[in-house]
Amino acid sequence: MSTSSKSLVLKHISVEIKGQQILDDASVELDEGRIYTILGPSGVGKTSLLKVVAGLLPFSSGTMTLGGNEFNPNEHIIGLVPQSYGLLPWQTAFESVSSAYKISHNKKKLTAQEERLLTQLFSDMALMEQKDKYPSQLSGGQQQRVSIARAFATGGDFLLMDEPFSALDSLSREKAQQLFLRRWLKGPKTTLFITHDVEEAVFLGQTILLMGDREGITIEAIENPVFDPYATSLEIKNHDDFYPLVERLRKELHNHDK
Numbered sequence: 001m002s003t004s005s006k007s008l009v010l011k012h013i014s015v016e017i018k019g020q021q022i023l024d025d026a027s028v029e030l031d032e033g034r035i036y037t038i039l040g041p042s043g044v045g046k047t048s049l050l051k052v053v054a055g056l057l058p059f060s061s062g063t064m065t066l067g068g069n070e071f072n073p074n075e076h077i078i079g080l081v082p083q084s085y086g087l088l089p090w091q092t093a094f095e096s097v098s099s100a101y102k103i104s105h106n107k108k109k110l111t112a113q114e115e116r117l118l119t120q121l122f123s124d125m126a127l128m129e130q131k132d133k134y135p136s137q138l139s140g141g142q143q144q145r146v147s148i149a150r151a152f153a154t155g156g157d158f159l160l161m162d163e164p165f166s167a168l169d170s171l172s173r174e175k176a177q178q179l180f181l182r183r184w185l186k187g188p189k190t191t192l193f194i195t196h197d198v199e200e201a202v203f204l205g206q207t208i209l210l211m212g213d214r215e216g217i218t219i220e221a222i223e224n225p226v227f228d229p230y231a232t233s234l235e236i237k238n239h240d241d242f243y244p245l246v247e248r249l250r251k252e253l254h255n256h257d258k
């Protein structure tokens with residue numbers, strides 16, 4: 001894999017909380033503007049890795065660099081999509097997205113053009129009819145799409161997604177995956193996407209990171225030959241390489257889980 005000028009490189013990252021080793025010697029290189037899906041057994045440290053990149057979890061040793069310079073997450077705008085939507089009950093969908101935009105862009109009021117851009121984002125996420133609804137009036141899939149719209153609205157170069165679609169039924173999930181890819185294509189950000197679903201990892205990941213724990217964390221980067229953000233999930237599933245790759249990943253995950 002070639003190292004792009006803005007690669008985010010984590011080297012020998014270890015995290016300790018109260019004497020307990022949470023992440024042990026993890027190294028990975030993330031090229032700019034690619035989607036990386038992360039698979040790995042429960043408890044291996046996927047969320048911890050994401051939190052390190054987000055600056056929410058300090059590491060005790062190792063280095064994190066962007067384009068060769070020290071990377072301090074607090075100096076960057078990073079879009080985060082948690083598993084549990086994270087919407088405030090008193091904000092409508094549009095208020096939620098526009099307030100995230102205003103905070104990250106240090107603005108008090110939206111200009112007419114910014115209002116149009118955010119409206120386009122709602123349209124891209126198939127949320128136009130939900131703009132003025134509160135979270136309690138939205139389905140899980142709609143809430144999660146608002147959460148994704150909010151992460152896109154913050155701008156910035158990084159998007160961190162922690163099992164964002166795990167609570168959705170399969171139809172809502174496929175719709176959310178497709179809408180996410182369409183929007184991502186408009187401005188590809190370096191994306192880390194944790195999932196427990198092997199097929200989702202193959203559908204969404206340009207590179208699939210397989211995490212294991214063998215005398216320290218291992219992260220195997222697998223280039224995905226079937227990745228095609230323009231294709232539907234059915235087209236991807238019909239690709240000759242799709243099921244062999246899914247099978248291989250399932251086997252490797254099973255081996256790591258022993």
Ligand SMILES: Nc1ncnc2c1ncn2[C@@H]1O[C@H](COP(=O)(O)OP(=O)(O)OP(=O)(O)O)[C@@H](O)[C@H]1O
Nearest residue numbers: 017020021022040041042043044045046047048049
């Ligand atoms: N705040 C914390 N205090 C103590 N231990 C923690 C803390 N956060 C995580 N851990 C431990 O660190 C390890 C890695 O947790 P992490 O949540 O990163 O794993 P994961 O791979 O995301 O798991 P899952 O797939 O189940 O969500 C686990 O053993 C977990 O119990």
